[in-house]
Amino acid sequence: MRSARTMKRRRALALAATIGIGGAVLAPTPAWAQDDAASQETVGYATPPPVDPGQRPNDDGQPDKTYEKKVECVQRNLEYSEDLQNAPWGQQYLRIDEVHALMRSTTGHVGIDPKTGKPIKVAVIDTGVRQHPYFKHEVLGEGDYVRKGGNGLEDCDGHGTEVAGIIAADTPDHIGFIGVAPDAQIMSIRQSSQNYAPKQNSGGGSTPGTGPSQDSRTQDSEGAGTLSTLAKAVVRAADKGAQVINISINNCRPANGPITPDEQQLQAAIDYAVRVKDAVVVSAAGNVSDATSCKQNDQALAEKPTTIVTPPWFSDNVLSVAAIDETGGVADFSMNGPWVSVAAPGTGIISLDPAEGSDRLANLMVDGGETQEIRGTSFAAPYVAGLAALVRAKYPDLNAYEVMHRIKFTAQHPAASNGRDNFVGYGVIDPMAALTATVPSEEGMPSAQAEELPSDMPPASNRDWTPTIVALTGAGGALAALVITLFVVHTIRRNQKDTEKPARA
Numbered sequence: 001m002r003s004a005r006t007m008k009r010r011r012a013l014a015l016a017a018t019i020g021i022g023g024a025v026l027a028p029t030p031a032w033a034q035d036d037a038a039s040q041e042t043v044g045y046a047t048p049p050p051v052d053p054g055q056r057p058n059d060d061g062q063p064d065k066t067y068e069k070k071v072e073c074v075q076r077n078l079e080y081s082e083d084l085q086n087a088p089w090g091q092q093y094l095r096i097d098e099v100h101a102l103m104r105s106t107t108g109h110v111g112i113d114p115k116t117g118k119p120i121k122v123a124v125i126d127t128g129v130r131q132h133p134y135f136k137h138e139v140l141g142e143g144d145y146v147r148k149g150g151n152g153l154e155d156c157d158g159h160g161t162e163v164a165g166i167i168a169a170d171t172p173d174h175i176g177f178i179g180v181a182p183d184a185q186i187m188s189i190r191q192s193s194q195n196y197a198p199k200q201n202s203g204g205g206s207t208p209g210t211g212p213s214q215d216s217r218t219q220d221s222e223g224a225g226t227l228s229t230l231a232k233a234v235v236r237a238a239d240k241g242a243q244v245i246n247i248s249i250n251n252c253r254p255a256n257g258p259i260t261p262d263e264q265q266l267q268a269a270i271d272y273a274v275r276v277k278d279a280v281v282v283s284a285a286g287n288v289s290d291a292t293s294c295k296q297n298d299q300a301l302a303e304k305p306t307t308i309v310t311p312p313w314f315s316d317n318v319l320s321v322a323a324i325d326e327t328g329g330v331a332d333f334s335m336n337g338p339w340v341s342v343a344a345p346g347t348g349i350i351s352l353d354p355a356e357g358s359d360r361l362a363n364l365m366v367d368g369g370e371t372q373e374i375r376g377t378s379f380a381a382p383y384v385a386g387l388a389a390l391v392r393a394k395y396p397d398l399n400a401y402e403v404m405h406r407i408k409f410t411a412q413h414p415a416a417s418n419g420r421d422n423f424v425g426y427g428v429i430d431p432m433a434a435l436t437a438t439v440p441s442e443e444g445m446p447s448a449q450a451e452e453l454p455s456d457m458p459p460a461s462n463r464d465w466t467p468t469i470v471a472l473t474g475a476g477g478a479l480a481a482l483v484i485t486l487f488v489v490h491t492i493r494r495n496q497k498d499t500e501k502p503a504r505a
Helices: 004-010 037-042 089-093 096-106 159-168 227-239 261-276 377-394 400-409 431-436 466-500
Strands: 067-069 121-126 140-144 185-190 196-198 244-247 251-254 280-284 307-310 319-324 342-345 364-367 370-373
Touching: 089 096, 089 342, 096 377, 096 431, 121 159, 121 227, 121 377, 140 227, 159 185, 159 377, 185 227, 227 244, 227 261, 244 377, 261 280, 261 307, 261 400, 280 377, 280 400, 319 377, 319 400, 342 377, 377 400, 377 431
Parallel strands: 121 185, 121 244, 140 185, 244 280, 280 319, 319 342
Antiparallel strands: 067 196, 251 307, 364 370
């Protein structure tokens, strides 16, 4: 067993300058729909209006404007020469090794579609994913909305590769870290980058941006990626056959108005992916940032959020993922909201080193010139995306909505009304339960109904004295009869003696 000092040292070994605290920063709200947009005023825009399928964008596969690189791509820090070999706490917390053993014993694989015999395809819409040697299958480059003519296999920021590693890294046996679904195949679509910026005079107006939320680089900064291109990327992923779509990028805005045109496009794109193309969409819940529009939803009325985050806002069609820390409680940076579906580990992250040419792992990043641990709801979401891939592999007949329901139904529900709250949703995911539990709706069984039980003591169990009274009465009557009988017999015998006595002379 490694000493505490060795373990501590290994946690500081691999250093990659990644895009950062990863998380989510977008806009809009949850699950239980309203009849019309006007009704949102009564709930503080907690629920988006119904989907308008006509708003689904046509995917041209092109950036919305011309972007150019402003910051050099991430590079490996050669000061760190040793490899990370320990498993991150989140992987142990979710019992991923046991889950893999279960999958291999029951299906013979960890992420293969039994209907086709091919890997489950998981689209990562992010900053790109590079071809790291620890991916079992070739990363499929399916699009680039940052650089015209790109294929999505450049990850200048470093964020997307780390996200993808949590989903599908297949590491050697001597390395503790491993992806949730190592047999799955990653599809990469680069949609955003904070290392790129619009080229001067490239045209285009100001539109809501997207990006992994963090302290110094957010969607509010001048980078590549908008809600409009995110909507196109979702349509592309669905059309390319993604069975699971992970979106660890998003946009925040104040909850002071109805849905915007760009949000309508994203809502329609997600609805198309889930309802029409049967893809499970997973999104990071978002990271709090006082420097941006991502203000925490800590208002008195939970159903009236002050900040809206998309894609999580569209929770009828999205599994929105909050982050927990090593204590098992919700992380202090995780955005709250009525759209949160479930939670997963989001701190102390270990994943693939995104630096070009590296064959190692990373557990640190550089942000603002300082090193810090990799954390954020960005990295909680891929734990859920990986689990969705495993569920699809073990239960191939379930549709996207049923997969989402199974993950929420088997989560570790918080002690709150209806088993959910605005912090962790239906609770921290339980991969083992998600892959083994019996879900009533799948078996045609009625769901359990809540039953109100009395809070006072049960009624007193008073004794029925009737049998005792009857018995005593009978015994008393018999005794009286016996006494009378004895008296009569005694009297008769006495009289007989008196008559038989001879008279005196």
